[in-house]
Amino acid sequence: MARNHYYLSIADLAHARGGDPRFAWDGAGPDGFAAALQQALRDDGLFRRWRAVQPDPDAVNTSLGICDPAAQVTAQVADLRTDVDLLTDLPMSVVRHRLYLLIGSAWQLRDMRAA
Template sequence: MSLFLIHIEHYTRAHGTEPALAFAGGSPEALAEAIEDALRNPALFTRWCALQHDPDKVPAELGALDPGASVRADQRDLHVELEIHSALPMKLIAQRLTWLIGPHWDVRNIK
């Protein structure tokens, strides 16, 4: 299992561009829960697939899950630091973060 340290500079702007996928919660804790759910459960991936031109051609491996994933958020002023523990590759974590909060994040470290 890897540890991904993610930085969100302006938490209040952290929303994805597609309303059907975007995070709409009001706290860093709610964001951590939404990300954890996106890594553990297929609902977000299923919604994304439904938006694709040909959902049946989406590679199944893009929907990989990690039932043991955990996410913790720490707010400091307007920015949030996330600690994501997951066995999923960064490619899939990045995909789900982008769906939920758009480009408003960056990786600080992977251990």
């Protein structure tokens, strides 16, 4: 797989939450979010917990559970938003799923480039 840089922005990180509190990020700062997202991409713990509560866990697409142990995430406040730089070989479908679990639709993909 090719490594990519995903550049994201989050308008209001302090209030960004996923729809289900069992999986939602509960921090406030960019460093904490970067650590939570990095962990969610490096191992399948978040995916396994989400899958376990689905009506038919065996029917869940297992490709959503792939991980990148070398994923790197940094986040910093810029203007009135939080900018996130994510370096991974995971496809956007996996990144999107983990982001939705953590912070819902509070993020925007600003750019993607080959690493």
